Amino acid sequence: MKLTGIEMRRIRMPLVAPFRTSFGTETERDVLLLRAVTDEAEGWGECVAMSDPLYSSEYVAAAADVLRRYLVPALAAQPPGAATAVAPALRKFKGHRMAKAALETAVLDAELRGSGRSFARELGATRDRVPCGVSVGIMDSIPALLDAVGGYLAQGYVRIKLKIQPGWDVAPVRAVRERFGDGVLLQVDANTAYTVGDAPLLAALDPFGLLLIEQPLDEEDVLGHAELSRRLRTPICLDESIVSARAAADAIRLGACAIVNVKPGRVGGYLEARRIHDVCAANGVPVWCGGMLETGLGRAANVALAALPGFTLPGDTSASDRYFRTDVTPPFILDNGHLPVPTGPGLGVEPLPDVLTEITTNSEWLPL
Helix, strand or coil: CCEEEEEEEEEEEEEEEEEEECCEEEEEEEEEEEEEEECCCEEEEEECCCCCCCCCCCCHHHHHHHHHHHHHHHHHCCCCCCHHHHHHHHCCCCCCHHHHHHHHHHHHHHHHHHHCCEHHHHHCCCCCEEEEEEEECCCCCHHHHHHHHHHHHHHCCCEEEEECECCECHHHHHHHHHHHCCCCEEEEECCCCCCHHHHHHHHCCHHHCCCCEECCCCCCCHHHHHHHHHHCCCCEEECCCCCCHHHHHHHHHHCCCCEEEECHHHHCCHHHHHHHHHHHHHCCCCEEECCCCCCHHHHHHHHHHHCCCCECCCECCCCHHHCCCCCCCCCCCCECCEEECCCCCECCCCCCHHHHHHHEEEEEEEEC
8 A cells, every 4th residue: 555645634623512621621623634645545534632732742733743744754754554554653753642643543544445444343343333421521510510411311321421620529429429320320530630649539439439530640640540549449540641552551560540541542543542452451451432522533433442342331432412513524323322333444434525624724735
């Protein structure tokens, strides 16, 4: 397969409602899409970096810059090859995993489309549909939170995740449990907002039967998570700390987590995400697929990944209308709490040309 060029396309998509976490509030998504053109097919990749370096050090403008100046030229300098050769070709450049993931995904999508293979089959999926959870942002009031959670449960979501931060933690969890009962699968996500000194506060969440507490401490504080794991009954799940299969293996060995959130963009791509799945499965650690407010392109790939056998917990693979009134692809629609795994070649979905044109803010062609 010979790669002839990469198109970088910026699109802007308003969210149906503001999404607030411990590190900020998003009202729209500024997304960088990559289109890989080969002599056999075209493929798409989505960069999940945010507009600002708040979730991680990466942000959209920087991703576009490193792709333009370093990553795409490095790939162009290599002999024609399969998508498995992308990561080795980019390894000398430190970090920028989200940009690398987008490039690898676009090349992999093109390769699979050219050979008529699906993303799910390539990754090793064993299911044709996946259960879906939903992430609920920090609200202005408890009544607003309860209304939102009630709406998502009515839509059929099988698991609720509440974003938390100091001052918005025990009270909202208690309110959701009291209103909706112990039968609701419930977990919380702190996005690094706490310290080890907050262990007594986090322990106050133990009585509520949560599935997990996600990333309570700083991403580099793996030992702190190990200490917290010994002090809490609720399982600790790591997100931002897990940037590779090696990081996952180390965290498991140290006892820093009992569960792992796998976000392909955060770890450098879907091939590395599959390796993390394999490491966790070998150690008896369940995994689930996190979300970064992806468009239908990233959602299709995430759903395929979530169909692997080790993904035993519902992920943040929500339906398109959770975030967007109009998705860039045909929408993913919740069916009895599940989404279908695309079966067509590659990602199994493509952008809708008219929608893509309407929401594009910039397009740049990088010939190889």
